[in-house]
Amino acid sequence: MPVGPHRDAPEDSLLLGDDDTELARMRLRDDDGTPVAAEVRPLPGAPLAGLVAQVRRDLAGHRLETPDDALAAALIADGLRLERAATDMRHALADVPEPVVLPDGWSLGAPGWDDDLAEGLDAAYGPDHPDGRWQPGDTEEVRAMFDTGEPVPPLVPASARLIDPDGRSAGHVLCAGPVPWTDDDCVWILNLGVAPRAQRRGFGRALLVHALRGAREAGLPSVGLSVVDGNPARRMYDAAGFRILTRVLTVRIPDA
Structure with a gap:
């Protein structure tokens, strides 16, 4: 049995060698039809070469997420590609900034989705961009959140659209919470983006502060997000009081 339950933590699984040696601890889940092996951590003494071979065989077709640099490096050395390198962060909401005063004519409106917002994010x-291009599937996912609440509904108090003086959407912050992919009951910032025509004017910080204050209003204890390496927004998150929780290195394991 290459994958078995963890005897002391039923929510976790163990990757086992052919001789039942315990090689790694992980959490298995499904993301809209994509199998995910999350939080993969080699166990003490597990040989990396044997672990890589077992991963390629028994986790074929999975998206593997690990905080372990050595495991990610070994998978890459074996010919796989690093799909994403990011940092998960948290804000404890103990000290939340005051709302940002917007220029005349600009405002934060109710969350939602429209063609102006889709066009702005496609351009942004x-x-x-370190996160790659905005894809039609991204638009479909956001629309589904508002239309059907799938895979998670928006958290309205922590979400907002940036509205320009002409009444057009120029950016947004989209939050949900609690979300099933975290252990803590945090608000998760799914997307924060500002159209190029409105960038470099402090609107990103205004949307971020709105999310923090809305999360506290909703009674949730913290706000989480994932920021990919090289994203300049990382400086804004640091300045707002976010702290590092863990690194997440993502490698796609090819089908057998």
């Missing part, structure tokens, strides 16, 4: 997430 260009080919050189």
